[in-house]
Amino acid sequence: xxxxxxxxxxxxxxxxxxxxxxxxxxxxxxxxxxxxxxxxxxxxxxxxxxxxxxxxxxxxxxxxxxxxxxxxxxxxxxxxxxxxxxxxxxxxxxxxxxxxxxxxxxxxxxxxxxxxxxxxxxxxxxxxxxxxxxxxxxxxxxxxxxxxxxxxxxxxxxxxxxxxxxxxxxxxxxxxxxxxxxxxxxxxxxxxxxxxxxxxxxxxxxxxxxxxxxxxxxxxxxxxxxxxxxxxxxxxxxxxxxxxxxxxxxxxxxxxxxxxxxxxxxxxxxxxxxxxxxxxxxxxxxxxxxxxxxxxxxxxxxxxxxxxxxxxxxxxxxxxxxxxxxxxxxxxxxxxxxxxxxxxxxxxxxxxxxxxxxxx
Amino acid sequence: xxxxxxxxxxxxxxxxxxxxxxxxxxxxxxxxxxxxxxxxxxxxxxxxxxxxxxxxxxxxxxxxxxxxxxxxxxxxxxxxxxxxxxxxxxxxxxxxxxxxxxxxxxxxxxxxxxxxxxxxxxxxxxxxxxxxxxxxxxxxxxxxxxxxxxxxxxxxxxxxxxxxxxxxxxxxxxxxxxxxxxxxxxxxxxxxxxxxxxxxxxxxxxxxxxxxxxxxxxxxxxxxxxxxxxxxxxxxxxxxxxxxxxxxxxxxxxxxxxxxxxxxxxxxxxxxxxxxxxxxxxxxxxxxxxxxxxxxxxxxxxxxxxxxxxxxxxxxxxxxxxxxxxxxxxxxxxxxxxxxxxxxxxxxxxxxxxxxxxxx
DNA sequence: CTGAAAGCGCTTACAG
DNA sequence: CTGAAAGCGCTTACAG
Numbered sequence: 001x002x003x004x005x006x007x008x009x010x011x012x013x014x015x016x017x018x019x020x021x022x023x024x025x026x027x028x029x030x031x032x033x034x035x036x037x038x039x040x041x042x043x044x045x046x047x048x049x050x051x052x053x054x055x056x057x058x059x060x061x062x063x064x065x066x067x068x069x070x071x072x073x074x075x076x077x078x079x080x081x082x083x084x085x086x087x088x089x090x091x092x093x094x095x096x097x098x099x100x101x102x103x104x105x106x107x108x109x110x111x112x113x114x115x116x117x118x119x120x121x122x123x124x125x126x127x128x129x130x131x132x133x134x135x136x137x138x139x140x141x142x143x144x145x146x147x148x149x150x151x152x153x154x155x156x157x158x159x160x161x162x163x164x165x166x167x168x169x170x171x172x173x174x175x176x177x178x179x180x181x182x183x184x185x186x187x188x189x190x191x192x193x194x195x196x197x198x199x200x201x202x203x204x205x206x207x208x209x210x211x212x213x214x215x216x217x218x219x220x221x222x223x224x225x226x227x228x229x230x231x232x233x234x235x236x237x238x239x240x241x242x243x244x245x246x247x248x249x250x251x252x253x254x255x256x257x258x259x260x261x262x263x264x265x266x267x268x269x270x271x272x273x274x275x276x277x278x279x280x281x282x283x284x285x286x287x288x289x290x291x292x293x294x295x296x297x298x299x300x301x302x303x304x305x306x307x308x309x310x311x312x313x314x315x316x317x318x319x320x321x322x323x324x325x326x327x328x329x330x331x332x333x334x335x336x337x338x339x340x341x342x343x344x345x346x347x348x349x350x351x352x353x354x355x356x357x358x359x360x
Numbered sequence: 361x362x363x364x365x366x367x368x369x370x371x372x373x374x375x376x377x378x379x380x381x382x383x384x385x386x387x388x389x390x391x392x393x394x395x396x397x398x399x400x401x402x403x404x405x406x407x408x409x410x411x412x413x414x415x416x417x418x419x420x421x422x423x424x425x426x427x428x429x430x431x432x433x434x435x436x437x438x439x440x441x442x443x444x445x446x447x448x449x450x451x452x453x454x455x456x457x458x459x460x461x462x463x464x465x466x467x468x469x470x471x472x473x474x475x476x477x478x479x480x481x482x483x484x485x486x487x488x489x490x491x492x493x494x495x496x497x498x499x500x501x502x503x504x505x506x507x508x509x510x511x512x513x514x515x516x517x518x519x520x521x522x523x524x525x526x527x528x529x530x531x532x533x534x535x536x537x538x539x540x541x542x543x544x545x546x547x548x549x550x551x552x553x554x555x556x557x558x559x560x561x562x563x564x565x566x567x568x569x570x571x572x573x574x575x576x577x578x579x580x581x582x583x584x585x586x587x588x589x590x591x592x593x594x595x596x597x598x599x600x601x602x603x604x605x606x607x608x609x610x611x612x613x614x615x616x617x618x619x620x621x622x623x624x625x626x627x628x629x630x631x632x633x634x635x636x637x638x639x640x641x642x643x644x645x646x647x648x649x650x651x652x653x654x655x656x657x658x659x660x661x662x663x664x665x666x667x668x669x670x671x672x673x674x675x676x677x678x679x680x681x682x683x684x685x686x687x688x689x690x691x692x693x694x695x696x697x698x699x700x701x702x703x704x705x706x707x708x709x710x711x712x713x714x715x716x717x718x719x720x
Numbered sequence: 721c722t723g724a725a726a727g728c729g730c731t732t733a734c735a736g
Numbered sequence: 737c738t739g740a741a742a743g744c745g746c747t748t749a750c751a752g
Contacts, residue, residue, distance in 0.1 A: 058482040060745030420729030
C-alpha cells in the first residue's frame with residue numbers, strides 16, 4: 001500500500017515501482033498479452049495488483065490501442081415496447097459477444113439523433129446499431145469513414161453501404177389488408193402516429209397497395225394520423241390511438257368496419273377509445289395491430305396482429321455488426337418477413353357476423 | 361485536405377499544422393475553453409476543422425481531464441417491463457442533464473453483475489445507477505473509492521453510504537393484504553419468481569406481516585415461488601405465473617380465494633393459467649398485481665394492482681446521481697410509497713360475491 | 721525474459 | 737493572445 005499522496009488510483013507504474021520491475025512488464029502481465037514473463041515476476045505483479053486494488057484504466061488502453069468494445073445504439077423511442085424488445089435482443093447478444101452498449105434514445109428528434117451519432121463518433125465506438133427518424137446517409141458515412149461499422153434495422157438508408165436487418169413493411173401492410181378483406185371487410189382504415197419514419201411510410205404504402213389490389217379506392221378518408229408533437233413521451237402511442245378512435249367513430253357518413261393500426265400500442269388505444277364511445281371490438285369494428293408485442297396475447301379481446309420479430313431483430317443486428325467488425329467491409333442483409341397472428345380483435349363485419357373466436 | 365497517408369483521422373495537430381498555429385491554440389478554440397484566442401485565428405481553426413472533418417476524440421480528452429460524462433446503469437433484467445420503464449425515466453433525465461448511458465443488464469446473474477460493475481470502473485464512468493441481484497457493499501465501495509458516485513434504487517445496500525431511491529416494499533405487501541382482506545378474503549396466497557432480490561424479500565415480509573396483522577396464519581401453503589432457473593429470458597415471468605396458477609389451482613384441500621403476485625407480469629401469467637384451467641378471475645379467485653405497468657390498465661379483467669412508480673424512480677435516481685456528482689459526498693434519499701390501484705381483477709370471495717367492477 | 725522510450729489525442733499550468 | 741512541454745494510463749515495437 002505504498003501509494004501517492006491524494007488517494008490517487010494506482011496505475012501500472014505504482015505496481016511496477018512496488019515490484020521493482022518496469023511498467024512494460026506489469027502491462028504484459030496484467031493485460032493478458034500472452035507475452036512471456038518469468039513466472040515469479042508474474043505472480044508478484046498479480047499479487048501486488050490485487051493488494052493495491054488496481055483497476056485497469058480502459059481509457060488509457062483505448063487511446064493507445066485505438067480500439068473499443070463499445071457499441072452505440074440509437075433508437076427512436078424507448079417508450080415503444082417494440083424498441084424495448086429490440087434493445088433486449090441487442091443487449092443479450094452484445095453480452096454474449098463481449099460488447100458494451102452505449103445507449104442513445106433520440107426521443108424522435110432528428111436534432112438529438114444527429115447529436116447522438118456525433119457523440120458516438122467522439123467516443124470512438126467500434127460500431128453503431130441505428131434506427132433513424134430522419135435517415136441521413138452523409139452523417140452515417142462520416143461515421144464509417146471514421147472507422148465505425150454501421151448496422152441499421154427496419155430501414156435501408158439510401159446511398160449507404162452497410163449491413164442491415166430488413167423487414168418487409170410493405171408486405172406487412174398488404175398482409176393486413178388481405179386478412180381484413182378475407183374476413184369480408186371492404187371499408188378499411190389505417191391509423192398511425194405521424195408518418196415520420198420510412199418504415200411507417202412503407203407500411204402505409206403496403207396498406208394502400210393492398211387496397212388497390214382488391215379494387216378498394218384509397219383516399220384521405222381512410223388514413224388517420226396523429227397530429228400531436230408530444231411524441232416520445234411514455235403513453236403517447238396509446239393516447240394517440242384513443243384520440244384516433246374518436247375521429248374514426250365520427251367519420252361520416254359511416255364508421256369504417258375495420259382498422260389497421262401501425263403498431264399494437266396504437267391498437268390498444270383504439271380499442272380503449274372505441275370502448276369509451278360504446279363501439280365494440282370486434283362486433284362493431286375490427287382492429288388489427290402490428291408488432292405482436294408479448295402482451296398483445298394477454299389483452300381482451302386478444303389482439304389480432306402482424307408479427308414483427310423484435311428480439312430477433314435486435315439480436316440479428318448485433319450479430320451482423322460483430323461480423324462486420326471481424327471482417328471490415330462485409331455487408332450482409334438479413335430479412336424478416338411479416339407473419340399474420342389472428343386472434344380475437346378481428347372478425348367479419350356486422351352483416352355477415354360469425355361467432356367470435358376465443359379470448360385465449 | 362492535407363492529411364497523412366493512411367486515411368488516419370485528423371487530430372488537433374493536423375489542424376494546427378494547416379493553420380500554422382500550435383496544438384494548444386487549436387485545443388483552446390475547439391474545446392470551447394473560453395480561453396482568449398484572436399478572432400481571426402479562431403475563425404480559421406474552426407473553418408479548417410470543419411473542412412477536414414475533424415471529430416474530437418473523447419478518449420484523449422477523458423484521459424487528460426480525468427472526467428467522464430458517462431453513467432453506468434446496471435439492471436437485473438430488461439425483459440421485465442418495470443425495469444424498462446425505469447430505464448426510460450433514467451435515459452430521459454440523463455439526456456436532459458447531458459449524460460450518456462452505458463447499459464449493463466445482469467440477466468439476474470450475480471457473476472455478470474460483478475463483472476459489469478468492474479467493467480464500469482474500468483471505463484471510468486462518473487457514476488453508476490444500480491439495482492443488484494446480490495448487493496455487495498464491498499464491490500460498490502471499491503467503485504466509490506475509485507471516485508465513482510453510486511445511486512441505488514429499490515434497495516438499500518447494508519453498510520454502504522450512497523444516495524438512493526427507496527420504495528417501501530414492505531408497506532406494499534401489507535397494503536396488498538389489507539385490500540384483499542377488506543374485500544373479504546381470508547385465504548390469501550403470494551406468488552412470485554424466486555426471492556432473489558431484497559425487494560422481493562421485503563414484499564414477502566410485508567405480505568406475511570399483513571397476514572399476521574389480521575390474525576391469518578402464514579406458512580408454506582401460502583407461498584408459491586418459481587423454481588425455474590431460466591430467469592432473465594423474455595417471457596420468464598409470465599410463464600412462471602402460468603405454472604404457479606397450476607400449483608395454486610391444485611392446492612389441497614382448497615384453492616386460495618385471492619393471490620397477490622410479486623409483479624404485474626406474473627399476475628398476467630396467473631390469470632392466463634387460471635383461464636386455461638377454467639378458474640375464473642375474479643369470480644373464483646382474485647388476483648392482485650404489483651407494479652402498475654402501463655398496459656395493466658388495458659388487459660381484461662383490468663388488473664388491480666399496487667403502483668410502483670417506475671419512470672419516476674429512474675428519473676429520480678438520475679437526478680440524485682447528478683446531485684452527488686455536483687456535490688461529492690452528498691447523500692440523499694428519495695422515497696416513494698405504494699399506492700393501491702383497484703380495478704377489476706379483485707372482488708369479494710365467492711360466498712359474499714358482489715357485482716363486479718367495470719373493466720375500463 | 722526485460723526495459724527504455726515513444727506515442728495514442730488531448731489539455732493545461734507555465735512562461736512569455 | 738500564443739506556444740513549448742509535460743502528462744493523463746496504457747501498449748508495443750525495438751534493442752538487448
